[in-house]
Amino acid sequence: MEDAIARLIHGFRSFRNIYFSGDAELFDQLKHGQNPRILVIACSDSRVDPALLMQSAPGDLFVIRNVANLVPPCEPDTCHHGVSAALEYAVNALEVEHIIVLGHSDCGGIHALMKRTPETPAGEFLERWLDLAEPARRAVLEKLPDADEMTRRHACEEASLVLALENLLTFPWVRRRVEAGKLALHAWYFVIATGHLFGYDREHCEFRTIDPNLSLKTNKRS
Template identity: 70%
Template sequence: MEEAIKKLLHGFRSFRENYFAGDSELFEQLKHGQRPKALVIACSDSRVDPALLTACDPGDIFVIRNIANLVPPYEPDSRHHGVSAAIEYAVNCLKVEHVIILGHSDCGGIHALMERTADRPAGEFLEAWLDLAEPAKQAVCRQLQTSSDTTRHRACEEASLVLMLENLLSFPWVREKVERGRLKLHAWYFHIATGRLFGFDRQSNEFHVLTEAEN
């Protein structure tokens, strides 16, 4: 058996020992259903696991993961909308109280967005998917024309998060719950190199440190 699979199975055994050994009160509750308080929309990046980063137990958060943690706008048509369906389920069925869009530094999806050109598309499926964040790219390129690629990439990672908040509000039932105070939206940015977590503040229109890394 390959080492990668062995590691996963060993991890599952540890999971069983931690959560199922003896009488597990947590899974006694979870076998009857889930009641997460938050939906986290995160990147598929293997370094940014929402449950691991927030030390959550099973059942604490409902998670959607995709390339570059993008949220499509509300489009009520007959096409397949996996992300929209999951948002609808979390908000209307599970009645989560918070939606957190979790982005991160060194995002491969945002890098592909920033580097793609008409002659060099991002990929067969990535190209159309990354169109969701194209307005963020255009804004950053206008505002930071003379800045370094590193600066512009980070700015796009953050700008895309703010854009996705606006896309969330295009869903009528999301907007309604936000306006009634029953749902709160958050944009968080995890900086991998420093271990810092930033949150977007609408009043200042900036990201501020939510928690520092402990050295």
């Protein structure tokens, strides 16, 4: 346990050496406020750190992380909405220009969603949270009734990303900025085993390889 904390402290020392000695100019700017152009909604999975995957510097990304990178629909009630609150701040206060919902392969949240039954719920809090992706699960089971478990799980990981894009548009201030051309929505899928990144192509309704120039190639994800 102490070794794990020691690694963090060592990492923080390196961070200070880089950004407060070697590149102090960056934090001289950031101490006055943040101005990220991109919001990333990512999974809490320890293997999928958006800043690390995209090699982003401090201040580049505004990040929301939760189990299975889910986006709730707009629900203006008296409950506590952490994702919606962060989304509202990013869109209305920071005026980000892009929202990327970043999913990944081998997602534990989606695995729990696909395995759950009334007799074996996913968990005390996780069960209710995963209800957000239930439409994706039902769609996959209907479309792929005879597929193996791994195929259906991957399909659900992708389907939940598309559902997240749909839920984003239920927020009036997101939809207004999208329709005004001031905000673009993206769904990206990272394959941990191969290091490949795929983006959702709305025109063809499928995920396609993202090349180094950030365009979508014609080959499908396999």
